[in-house]
Amino acid sequence: MTAEGLTRSKPRVFAALISDTFQEARARWLFGGLFALSTLLICIFLFVLQIDLVQGAISILGIQSTTRTLDVGRFVRTSYSFIAIFLYIWGTLLAIFASSGLIPSVLEPGRISLLLSKPITRPELLLGRYAGNVLVIAANHIYLIASIWIIIGVKTGIWEKRFLFAIPASLVIFAVLLCVVVLVGVLSESAALSVMVSVALMLISAILAQTNFMLRVLNPGWSRHLWMTLYWIVPKVYDLANAMKQIVILDRQADWWTPVWTSAVFGVVILSGALYAFQKRDF
Amino acid sequence: MTTAYAIETANLEKTYRSRFRGREIRAVSNLTLRVPAGVKFGLLGPNGAGKTTFVKMLLAAVNPTAGSAALFGKDARHPESRRPVGYLPENHRFPTYFTGRGMLDFYAALSGLASRERKRRIPEMLELVGLKDWGDVRIKKYSKGMLQRLGLAQALIHRPRLLILDEPTDGVDPVGRREIRDVLNRLIGTGVSIFINSHLLSEVESFCEYVAILNHGHLVLEGKISSLIAGRGYRMAVTQIPEQALARIRRLGATVVSSTEPIEIQVVTREEANEVIDQVRAAGGLIESVSASTSSLEDVFIRATASEKAA
Numbered sequence: 221m222t223a224e225g226l227t228r229s230k231p232r233v234f235a236a237l238i239s240d241t242f243q244e245a246r247a248r249w250l251f252g253g254l255f256a257l258s259t260l261l262i263c264i265f266l267f268v269l270q271i272d273l274v275q276g277a278i279s280i281l282g283i284q285s286t287t288r289t290l291d292v293g294r295f296v297r298t299s300y301s302f303i304a305i306f307l308y309i310w311g312t313l314l315a316i317f318a319s320s321g322l323i324p325s326v327l328e329p330g331r332i333s334l335l336l337s338k339p340i341t342r343p344e345l346l347l348g349r350y351a352g353n354v355l356v357i358a359a360n361h362i363y364l365i366a367s368i369w370i371i372i373g374v375k376t377g378i379w380e381k382r383f384l385f386a387i388p389a390s391l392v393i394f395a396v397l398l399c400v401v402v403l404v405g406v407l408s409e410s411a412a413l414s415v416m417v418s419v420a421l422m423l424i425s426a427i428l429a430q431t432n433f434m435l436r437v438l439n440p441g442w443s444r445h446l447w448m449t450l451y452w453i454v455p456k457v458y459d460l461a462n463a464m465k466q467i468v469i470l471d472r473q474a475d476w477w478t479p480v481w482t483s484a485v486f487g488v489v490i491l492s493g494a495l496y497a498f499q500k501r502d503f
Numbered sequence: 504m505t506t507a508y509a510i511e512t513a514n515l516e517k518t519y520r521s522r523f524r525g526r527e528i529r530a531v532s533n534l535t536l537r538v539p540a541g542v543k544f545g546l547l548g549p550n551g552a553g554k555t556t557f558v559k560m561l562l563a564a565v566n567p568t569a570g571s572a573a574l575f576g577k578d579a580r581h582p583e584s585r586r587p588v589g590y591l592p593e594n595h596r597f598p599t600y601f602t603g604r605g606m607l608d609f610y611a612a613l614s615g616l617a618s619r620e621r622k623r624r625i626p627e628m629l630e631l632v633g634l635k636d637w638g639d640v641r642i643k644k645y646s647k648g649m650l651q652r653l654g655l656a657q658a659l660i661h662r663p664r665l666l667i668l669d670e671p672t673d674g675v676d677p678v679g680r681r682e683i684r685d686v687l688n689r690l691i692g693t694g695v696s697i698f699i700n701s702h703l704l705s706e707v708e709s710f711c712e713y714v715a716i717l718n719h720g721h722l723v724l725e726g727k728i729s730s731l732i733a734g735r736g737y738r739m740a741v742t743q744i745p746e747q748a749l750a751r752i753r754r755l756g757a758t759v760v761s762s763t764e765p766i767e768i769q770v771v772t773r774e775e776a777n778e779v780i781d782q783v784r785a786a787g788g789l790i791e792s793v794s795a796s797t798s799s800l801e802d803v804f805i806r807a808t809a810s811e812k813a814a
Binding site: 233240328330333337338340 | 565594596601612667
């Protein structure tokens, strides 16, 4: 019997590639490392909630809230929003560091040529790896953010579901920045460069997001246009954090959709570039 | 779809261009080659001849600059053309986090083998390559020879119709080489085409039926090994021949290979052979044997690469 009985199954290929990414993340201590750091953060958080000062503050807020001198809900929501933003930045940075090596490793000579010899397309291979990477990070984000939400909920009795918005928000931004990691990884095979470019992009995005101020101080019209063009091009790391803060603290509909779709467009363009570069490369 | 050729290339070419200087290196040039289905084919060439580039073009790891390649009649750029192919790369780097079993499962899934079939085939393959007791051990603990055998199992697990092996015994000790040869020998008669890319002439000569020789990216020789190494002259063994007669024979252009009895004489043409026989009989000598002499694949290889260099 020869290869005639073999079947083409995309889900099987994707499942294998995703499982491979998980195994590699586990073997490189990325999976364990991320979970260990998240657990450490959760423990620190638990510890902070146990110290007398915080315990007292929670009790006082509880008493005062009955006399309506303080809005406990607002206080907890504000705390929630700060924690959400912290987790958003912490999670995204950690995720980029953790993922940076997973693309170059698959491009190692002797490994990539064997993968390419299989009956799969190059986009399938790269997208499978990308999806695996996102899922590794998603597992960690869900664990970290949901754990903190449960702890705060148990401690204060206030279950603020909007806090969980930090999970998709962090994942969207991570998924977009991972496209940059993939592109830089495919072009340079350098994990360090991938991290540098992605983190720089996060910072640049925060600077470019100061549009109100910059439009006031920039004088020539072209420089304002240039600023706004760049602002619309790069992923909206800052704007999404801002939207998350407004949703969690102010309990109001913030414009989260614009930063999401513009960032997603950026991600799709960059990932398409990575796929094109990957398709054209010789291994 | 059935086709007479496992591999078919037409004017295949690969030129590497350096990104900044624009310098060009032609790794494979205008290569047209046909490998019949079901045969054992060896691709030979010195280091840097373009063998690995050629193999990688067949497997779409390298994009050709010009020309075409097909596997069993299907365009080699199409992923489906690689489904009936098993491949063991040179200097492979299998992920060390896998166990032997895990690695076979991963590559078999990518080859299109369903889960149930993988569960059945993995123990069979581990048994075939002599790693039955090593399946659950992480492969970072494997020796080079064990890794090669596991690589071979990976290449065979989906029952390929074409097995492409790139320097399969490179860096493997003699025992490991024999084990690999044993596995390959078990494939004889199964209809699997075996394409071995190697610079080890003895390996190709002892295993393959057909050979092609690449040098500087050009195909310099191709054919059936038995034909290539045959018919390079005549060798005769003679006894009781006087020294003066031997001197006359040397003057005819014959080479006296061995001067102790039986004396071995080598000539190139049939006419020379007949003349030497006449001389031996006239001098009262006895002819013990006359046979068409063969040259080793090494002789063929050196002649082919040297003449290409001279050209």
